[in-house]
Amino acid sequence: MSVFLDGRVMHEMTAEFWPTADADPASTPPMVEFARIWRDMPKFVFSKTLEHADWNATIVREVVPDEIRRLEAEPGGDMAVGGAVLAGEFMRHEARRDAPLRQRRRAPPLRRSFGLTAGSNTRGRRSARRSRTPSDTDAMASRWSLWSDDSLLSIGSKGSLLSIGSVGSVLSIGSVGSALSALSIGSVFSIGSIMSSASRWSMMSHRARTRVMDSQGVRPRNATS
């Protein structure tokens, strides 16, 4: 990665943890290494209100597609988007761009891509679908309703924001290993499966990794990305 594109909440959460994570004796070697990566990484923090951001961060007030494309055209490793609200914003732009012309004016507003759940169960999901009332909480707990309400391909078929809905990430999300394990251990799976392309992260190896994770037990951690 050459840049972190983070929402304000995600930036503040990570900035609380990673700057000193390598000084913590409890940190594992990968965490120690990531602490260094995190500190040095150029960051863009998207916020309408934030006045100041440390750790090599530049504050950006809003997502301007042309600006993002200009960033993309610069050389370097890929750019990582983090944060539920920001991801929703990127997806909204991408959905609009990839929609057929006649649909562009009907591209879903940002709020529609947010939902609220009391948990990860079906009941919560259904009630979230009915709830269209915007609130701060809605914005915090965003979900990929774009993927289900609209066609997945319209978001991820092609284009510069590709990886947000690209075939690679979707395949990873849907791979049998991660889906089954996630359902069984709490319906969560990993950053790794999104960040890895489907070709490099085969279903078989993913199942093997999942078993390792199950057998070793798992530790909840905040601010992992």
Add this chain to the structure above:
Amino acid sequence: MRKIVLAMSISVDGFFAGPNGELDSHLVSDELHATSTSTSAR
């Protein structure tokens, strides 16, 4: 041209975070940390 990739955990039913933005549902093993670190280092 570099790509924009989504670097987040997501639940199978499509949630990034809890109702209050909490990420306490995330389960991160050592191996996963190693994977995300090596991905970030590229």
